[in-house]
Amino acid sequence: MSMRAKKGSSFGGTCLVCLRDAALISTLASVLGLMVNLVHPEGISLVAQQEYQTMVPCPVFGGEVQKLTPHDPSLVKKTTFLIDAREASVFDDWSLRGAVNVTFDYLDPTPPEVILELAQKIASSRAQRVVVFGDGARPDTGEQLGRDIAGHGIKNVHYVEGGAPALRAQKEKL
Amino acid sequence: MSRVIFHLVLLASFFFVDTAWAQTPGCQQLEAEQKKLAQKILASQHAYDCCDQSLDRCLQAKPICALAYRLAENICRRVGEGQDEKTIARALSRRATSMMSTGKKAVIDLTDVPFVGEAQAPVVLVEYACARCPFCSKITPALHQAVTEGKLKGKVRFYFKTFPIRSHPFSKEGGFAFLSAAEMGGFWDYLLYVYGHFDMFCVKKLPLWAQQLGLDQQEFSDRMKSPGIRERLVACKKEGIVNRVDATPTFFLNGRKFLGDLTLAEMIDVLEEEHDLISQKLYRK
Known part of the structure; x- marks a missing residue:
């Protein structure tokens, strides 16, 4: 003691x-x-x-993206992960087969849980490139969403010039 | 004898160079070491209009090129602030690119966009800014003051376009509030109040602040929630993206994107330069 x-x-x-x-x-x-x-x-x-x-000055958040034409052969490759940046209603109406819908909003940031889920899906798909397509307007929601997700660290992001309307026209031509 | 003449000529040349370059007030205030640096820069930089020679030589010519004088003042101010040669050269290069840009001018819709300054003022300055950008909260009121009662009075029309940065919390709500205040005719007072109370920003306070400035609180709240305001804000944002606004604040001088230093002194200087150019005041009297 x-x-x-x-x-x-x-x-x-x-x-x-x-x-x-x-x-x-x-x-x-x-x-x-x-x-x-x-x-x-x-x-x-x-x-x-x-x-x-x-x-x-406050920079606009985003990363680098590369432009693709609507008839780029990489669009139909299995190693390409497709994202449709348009609103859900138009996505339901028409989109490319296998595309995932992530609606881009000009005012609200893409929720972190959506980005995380997207990153997990891309990783599990073993895709080598990510291609985003949007409304094809000026500015294009596809390019904007592409910049957004590239800024979150997703690599090799592309967007389609002319967006969904150009892709649809291309498909109908074929 | 010839040696004496040589020394006299040498002495006279030093005296001549010193008096020539030291004619601007900013340069005269510099200390000896700073003068040396300023002189070196003045000898290596060129005015991009009204004089083809180096700035120090342009200052010796008669009549004196107004731009050369302005740039000399700018260089001496920067030297006085302690900036080095490379920083000053880069800043001058960016300024020249902005002022001499011959590319396609930005298409900016100024219909119903609030502005300050005289309606006939020849220089049109457009700012894209976010309600939650700390830098914008400092430079916008300072420019407002310069345009309404300072050096830029009668020279500049200053337009404000809301460009919410998505990663800034509540930038959207701040944008709705700015546009609502604009629709109700109290834009500038409201903007100055919101920026003046930047650290006290709270979405719930936005209609209360409007009421304090004499706007109807209920109407303000209703406008903030209306789809029309959202559409207008999206339109502003889209226009900014098309015009390559990649940060806030971004300024356009008569449709040209300004790439120079975003300080109040620099902004006032380039806006005065633009006014001189439009008014054909190329040489100093």
Whole structure:
């Protein structure tokens, strides 16, 4: 019992010594830093001279995408993962076989869970490239969604010039 | 004797160069080392209009090319701020690209877009900005002041177009609020208030702030939720994308995208330069 009490007091003493040393080192380091700052010709002012301002433009989030023509042969390859960026109603009406629908919105960001699910699907499909097609308008939702998902780290993303209308016209021509 | 003449000529040439380049107020204020750097840059940079020689030589010619004088002031200001030679050269290059751009001008629909400044002002400045962009919240009110009561008064018409950045939380709601205020005729007061209270932004407060500025709170709330406002905001966003707006703020000067430094001093300088160009004020009196 007395042995335990002795151990406890020794542990407490060591902690106190550690704390004392830590406080001493912190104080000395702070004093040294302040002295160096004081002597330095371009020392940092301890009180802000002017209001802090964030003067950096805000970039639009997104990554690099490459353009494909509607008759590009890679569109029908099994190693291509197809994404339709149009609204669900028009997607239900017509789309390329095997395409996944992820609607692009100009105001709301694509939800992170949708991006995650998409990334998992792309990974499990073993696709070598991702091709996004949208409404084909100017600007094109396909290109915008492509930039969006490329910005989230999905590699080798392409978009189809002219979007779904151009693809449909191409299919009907064939 | 010839040695004495040589030294006199040398001395006179130094005196001549110093007085020639030091005619601008900004350059005169520089210290000796800064003057050396400024002189070096002035000797290597060229004006992109009204004078074909290096800036230091343009300053010696009569009449003095207004652009050369403006660029010399710009260089000396930058040197005074501690910028190095490469940074200044890059900034001047971007500025020249913006001002001399001969490419296709951006198509910007200014129908019902709120503006400040005199309606007859020859320079049209359009800003695409996000309600939740900290940089926009600083530079927009500063430019508003310059256009309404500062150096740009009577020279510039300043239009504001909402361009919500999707990754900014509540940028969409801020955009709806800006457009609602515009429809109700209180756009600039509201914008300045929202940007002035940037750190206190809260979606619930947006109609209350409108009420504080004399707009009807209920009508404001209803407009914010209307499909028409959403359509207008999407249209603004799409137009910005087509015009290659890739960050906020992005400015267009008479339809040309401005690629230079986005500081208030630089913006005022280039807008005055554009005004001089339109008004045919190519040379200093």
